[in-house]
Amino acid sequence: MARIRLEDVAKIAGVSMKTVSNVVHDYPHVSPGMRERVQRVIDELGYRPNALGRRLATGKTGLLALAFADVSIPYFSELARVVSAAARSRGYRLLLEQTDGTLDGERAVLSESEAGLVDGVLFQPSVMSSTEIAKHRSDVPLVLLGEASAPLSVDHVMIDNIAAASEATQHLAALGRSRIGFVGHEEPRQSETSRQRLIGYQEGLEKAGLRLDMSLLLPSYAVSAEAAAQAVGAALERGLRFDALVCRDDLAAIGTLRALKERGFDVPRDVAVTGWDNISLTSYTYPSLTTIAADTAGLAEKALDMLSERIAGFEGLGRHTIVDYRLIPRESAPAAT
Amino acid sequence: MARIRLEDVAKIAGVSMKTVSNVVHDYPHVSPGMRERVQRVIDELGYRPNALGRRLATGKTGLLALAFADVSIPYFSELARVVSAAARSRGYRLLLEQTDGTLDGERAVLSESEAGLVDGVLFQPSVMSSTEIAKHRSDVPLVLLGEASAPLSVDHVMIDNIAAASEATQHLAALGRSRIGFVGHEEPRQSETSRQRLIGYQEGLEKAGLRLDMSLLLPSYAVSAEAAAQAVGAALERGLRFDALVCRDDLAAIGTLRALKERGFDVPRDVAVTGWDNISLTSYTYPSLTTIAADTAGLAEKALDMLSERIAGFEGLGRHTIVDYRLIPRESAPAAT
């Protein structure tokens, strides 16, 4: 059987389309008798409004795109979870867009060949420069997530990476550590994320009265647990010693834990370690990981607030919003006593 | 400025809408001169076809929904990654739908109040019974993922959990372990996933010539690393001893590793451990985790194959497809030598 349309319902119920539409939308001005009669026909026929028709007519799709490198990266899957929940509570559904962290993938996000599919886009770029983002005269409302620097024209929400990295570093210093390294940034060209965290690390050292020792910077060939494990392992093999490590993210920290334990170093006794992102497993590693937790729920709300305003027509300059974070002390670098 | 429509392009180029449409779609029967002229206007105006208009006219939305409990669960985020990639390569985009593992959430997936938004649905139920799934006379093509038993009428793709659990158990037995436990199933009522893995575990014991010892079944109050850690910890505290554990999934295995190490048990020397799902971190735990890896890429392909056929109009009975898995030996339960 062909699908039932609004018009069919109207015809069979012997009323106009408008009336059926009113009933479907629970409009106030419908007489009870009419409402009941129409509703019965709707139920009998099993009528379901067609989403596309409505969307075409209203110009709103009720869809938002969430774009980032890869959902299987724990931070992003957590982000997807909270954004999806927050979006739903606002009546939106979420389209998942993976860029694989490639320039082409990121370009595809902004230069959609088809317009009108989504009402707005939340995008966490990995590699695209802010000038390139600015150039894409996007017709669709956009809010940027994460550390990459955003053009003046677009909204942006992030945490204060420098302050957080500084806090992590000082946390380690407060434990009496003095040879504090940094693990997991890219070489030779860092992502903006790594760059900011490195700056914060350096700032933290200064505040703690420690000197930056370039040899304690342990870059890794990729942003992954494996790469970090290798970087830390190689450093230990060549005799480098340190008593604490600030890791770029939890994945790097997990790799670091492994590299240390494989070589008989105890965490936190010999080396204290901090991660970043508070991915769910950080409580269950052994030792559990001290980490920086961004307020992702707050981030999702802020981002959706701004996006909603853009969708509603706001045209002002880009707003830059900072959301909270906190350092969560766990076993790998407990709170100083 | 208002958005540019196909009609605007046609008017300015001085041709009909059909011709513009032909150019946009690279239809063969357009004279080169015409094509070039129209293309120039398209470029000048920056025309982008409106997705909704096209979709309404063709009746295809190009969207697929992927529904499961929670993207932040590592297995699901991995699933989302491969399905999203596979879907894109077929010209589809993915709508993310989280059910939170609740009955209401799962019902919402099947009883969409609006029709026509997505062309098809991939759904991994957690709690819904197959009879309830069957009842939902879904108008939209559906393929079920995972272990939950599926009604005869719908397509279903899964791995052979019983065989895999049996293999994991025998793998441990081949290491000379004889007191092999099972960790992480729910109590008192197991999910279908746990149920099948328990059956396979029992089968594996039999094949290895071992007897099932009910006291070695360590259920946990939830499916999580934390719950498993607690279950294993409590068992050890009350003096229970075992030399190997089959864990329901990698999260349970990670919790198990932690519970063992906290109490001074060495893995794999004292207790060998297997996980399930091959989540990305299993290579970087210490020790790394032996685990069952489903062929998720194959699963995604199969599921999309079947879904495509349904979308194309196939109306036959539900097909049940089994995809490959393999046991990946790592440090927590190395290959027998």
Next chain:
DNA sequence: GTGAAAGCGCTAACAA
């Protein structure tokens, strides 16, 4: 090879 016009299913302004 190109054009005219009739939908796709729904909404909303305007009438009645």
Next chain:
DNA sequence: TTGTTAGCGCTTTCAC
């Protein structure tokens, strides 16, 4: 309170 009707932007016969 209910009905009429003109779109929303695109596709697609069917003529020319």
